[in-house]
Amino acid sequence: MKTIKLLSIVVPSYNSQDYLRHCLDTVVLGGQEVEVIVVDDGSTDSTAEIAREYCGRFPGIVRLEQKENGGHGSAVNRGLEVATGTYFKVVDSDDWLDTSDYLSVLTLLRSIGSVDLLITNYVYEYSYNGKHKVMRFSNVFPQGKVISWDSMHRFRFDQLMLMHSMFCRTDLLRECGLKLPEHTFYVDNLVAYLPLPYVKSLVYLDCSPYHYLIGRGGQSVNTQVMIKQIDQQLKVTRMMIEAYDLFKDIECEKLRRYMIFYLSMMVAITVTHIYIAEDERLSCKADELWDFIRQRDEKLYAVLQRSFLNSCIMFGQKISPRLIARGLNLIKHIYKFS
Structure with missing residues (x-):
């Protein structure tokens, strides 16, 4: 048996x-x-x-x-x-x-x-x-x-x-x-x-x-590795966004709030790595991600854009790439992932 x-x-x-x-x-x-x-x-x-x-x-x-x-x-x-x-x-x-x-x-x-x-x-x-x-x-x-x-x-x-x-x-x-x-x-x-x-x-x-x-060499959360593999980060982020209509599928308000919080972190990390790459071939991918979110769910788009991390990133992107790099260091400091 x-x-x-x-x-x-x-x-x-x-x-x-x-x-x-x-x-x-x-x-x-x-x-x-x-x-x-x-x-x-x-x-x-x-x-x-x-x-x-x-x-x-x-x-x-x-x-x-x-x-x-x-x-x-x-x-x-x-x-x-x-x-x-x-x-x-x-x-x-x-x-x-x-x-x-x-x-x-x-x-x-x-x-x-x-x-x-x-x-x-x-x-x-x-x-x-x-x-x-x-x-x-x-x-x-x-x-x-x-x-x-x-x-x-x-x-x-x-x-x-x-x-x-x-x-x-x-x-x-x-x-x-x-x-x-x-x-x-x-x-x-x-x-x-x-x-x-x-x-x-x-x-x-x-x-x-x-x-x-x-901190192991070549690890996927290494900054340069993440930039190189940004399409994979984008793919995962989009899959998370596509998985649920958070305002219809999730009845528990506390769970919805947490899942939105998780998405805001994913979007922030993704667009930050795009911006700090300073690569014209990548620069449009951040806008494409935001357009994808807006077309899928206007309410989610507004909530994610107003989140603290994404608000700071959008402000820094308008001012200086150096601010974006500092923003990435802030995210790493907050979430301890690197």
């Missing part, structure tokens, strides 16, 4: 030989209640060999899925297709879980019964200076209590529920039709945004299991 796992952890991996072991050493500590699905996304290094080693060392816990290269989203899609756990978590191969807080999460999931979403804190780990920053939500959610979105409080300006903070019911992700685009960075925003209206019950645990490494 096949055992139903409590948690499926998907580890999307592409040429991850230098850091995959560290990641796997932490996630296997969940024991037999957890399945760790390493999705080798067409690696050309020793990623698959390392995964096979862990399959041998931790039978019944670690499994390997191999596929042609399709990007991070494609690897998450494969993981969701084959996951057998009641709950679902993505842990990127250069990140890791804190052992004590990870075990606290499993204890809560084991005892809480069925809940759509578990939210935890997460930690930014800055590789270039050895510092870290914990992103907490204790001001937003009551601790350890199953609630609906109506019971949450306001988010601060510097808070976002990213993929790293979420343990989601696996069947809910399937019910909402989550399917990420291939060969596209920044799809973690879709994982953190698209399922939200389907969530009817959630619980917050004031611990910090997920450690998110920032």
